[in-house]
Amino acid sequence: MSRGFVKEEDQEEIPMVPPRADLPLGATNYVTETGLHKLLSEKDRLIKDKELSQQDNEKEQRIAINLINAKLQLLNERISSAKVVNLNDQPLNEVRFGAIVSLLIGDAKTPKEFQIVGVDEANIADDKISFLSPIARVLIGKKVNEVAVLKIGKTDRTFKIVGIRYS
Template sequence: MSRGFVKEDDQEEVPMVPPRADLPAGVTNYVTPKGMEALTDEKTLLIKEREALDTANENERRIALNHINAKLQLLNTRILSAKVVHLNIQPKDEVRFGAFVTLKIGTTNKIEKYQITGVDEADISKGKISFVSPIAKLLTNKKVGEKVTLKLAKEYRLFEVMDIAYGQK
């Protein structure tokens, strides 16, 4: 049927859903146990939100429902592709996925602590960096005392591994 015979009001609005954190094509979706728990909690909240939709306007309800369903579809895809990495089996003397790493920056006495996590868990404000980030890639397989150099836009920054742990910090 020609689009000329379709009323404007009958057009289904396509929801604009922001993409999830970038996971490069072909890269395994590693998550920590806490990361998997956060993904499943997010799914539960979205399902509850969908069930609680209560609006008098049917068009608004349909748009909100489409938006939630689109978010659920992206989330389900991420959950299905997730591979949980149990931290208790990681080598204790090397930086690997899930490690809490204490770093000395350059020649200063400034210390920073990060956990290497999955892309959905990463949150720099909480000290969590994605395993696909440049610094995490440089740190992987390093041991206490080893140094790595990260090339930034206008400088190079030196990091020294001071401590590696896999327990909660």
């Protein structure tokens, strides 16, 4: 049927779903055990939201359910591709995925801690950085007292590793 014969109010609105954190094509979706639990909790919450969704009219209800289904589809893809890294298997003296790293940044006198985590778990406000971030890339493989250098434009930012732990 031609779109010219469809009433404007009968046209279904396609929900816009924000993309999940970027995971480049071909990159392994590493997650911590905590990260996987957060993804599964998010899935449970979306399922409950879907079950409890009640809108004033049928069209709004369909749109709300379509939005939740779209979010669930993206989330299920992330969960199914997740590869949990056992932090107990990581080398204690080297920065690897899941490490909580104490760093002296530049000329700072007090260290700052960051944990290297999966893309969905990363949140700078919680001091969690993605393993794909430039900072994590220069830190991975380093040991205590080594200095990692990140080039930012024409300047170099230094990160001295003063502690590594896994928990």
